[in-house]
Amino acid sequence: MIRRASSGGADPPAAPRRRRLPAGARPARRPRRPAVLTAPTVEDRPRFGWRGLLLDVARHFLPKDDVLRYVDLLAAHKLNVLHLHLTDDQGWRIEIRRYPRLTGVGAWRSRTKRGHRASPLWDDTPHGGYYTQDDIREIVAYAAERHVRVVPEIDVPGHSQAAIAAYPELGNTDAVDTAGLAVWDTWGVSPNVLAPTEHVLRFYEGVLEEVLELFPAETSPFVHIGGDECPKDQWRASPAAQARIAELGVGDEDGLQSWFIRHFDRWLSDRGRRLIGWDEILQGGLAPGAAVSSWRGYAGGIAAAEAGHDVVMCPEQYVYLDHRQDPGRDEPVPIGFVRTLEDVYRFDPVPPGLGPGAAARVLGTQANLWSEVTENRARVDYQLFPRLAAFAEVAWSAGLPAPPARDLADFERRMTAHYRRLEALGVDYRRPQGPLPWQRRPGLVGRPFDSPPPDV
8 A cells, every 4th residue: 555645745665675695695696797608509319219117016016106206207317118017926907897806806915925035034914906097097198298108018928827816717727726826925937827728818808908998009009918937837738738739730838829929919910009028929939020128138139130020128137127236235135136337337238249230120228127126116216226327328328339438437427416316306216335224124035146147
């Protein structure tokens, strides 16, 4: 309100109110002359179109909000693929409405092995969870807004005990009693695999029909079908499986698995999608349009690329981030072999000696985080960071020299600033000096290796 003076004129303007600065702050000095900034030119482009991370949400479930958070962290590091491992022996994590028991039964296990599978310790708390179809739609849309595409994985014909526990007729019922089978509560490779029957094919076609609706082709052209670590013992013992081998003329159990994979390659191709699977799908012959995730070293990727197949390089010897990152005794559940920040930074997705034609088949690279010993978000953070930052630079930087010529000292210098960013983002990363007290897991049995296994 303006008060009027008796003369009818307005009061003179009040003097500006002084504001106190916070203690210790200094007023900014005005420059004597305008600052001139030269406009820089930044030339940058990604080395690969596929710059990915696998999150295993099957063995330990991550709530939807945690998945969205990791989408943000991928985008912040210029990674553009989130591979969701949605099904395994230890849990089924995606709602399929025509088969409600997949989540009603298959999403829950009664207890969980603590540490490596050799550990005598158990957590007797039931573990589980799954994403509703609305959850999946939200994750896919949220990722697309951040230029991240989501690749779903539905594992066949191995790693399927959770599905068989929910629907026992999916198993090899003439070789083993599947009626009392439960979702697996330990780690490793389950002997319970899908039966090679028409019923199983129709069942998984029904699963994939719903999956394709949730993951549109524009954002998710690839569907991962696993295909790895499929023990053949039950097929050898099953009269029905042996009859199937003879009927199809595929020769043996490897040929039977190839037939299984080829069926879904054709089925997906007919619907405008592309199949991708782990490098075991090369066994028995691979369908022409299929792509390969090379995890058992470079060898599978090299063979696939030289045969004309597209490849995503994710060799366990370099980019399995669930493996320990230091030989010290304080590392939480020290499984696998040591891969330090430097090791990841020196990783090259294109192996030396790969010819230009085959090298062009390398779509990109992916870091994998399997979740047997990462039971919550804090543990996932610890295993991923800071190594995921090194991996992101390898995947993005087209001008990065080949190892060992990379400037590790410069990268580590830049990481000192990036650690502060990770802290600001609330990432519970591994500090360069080692795990903080609450990041350790004393008493939990791991299985350390002194050196990486050979590249097979």
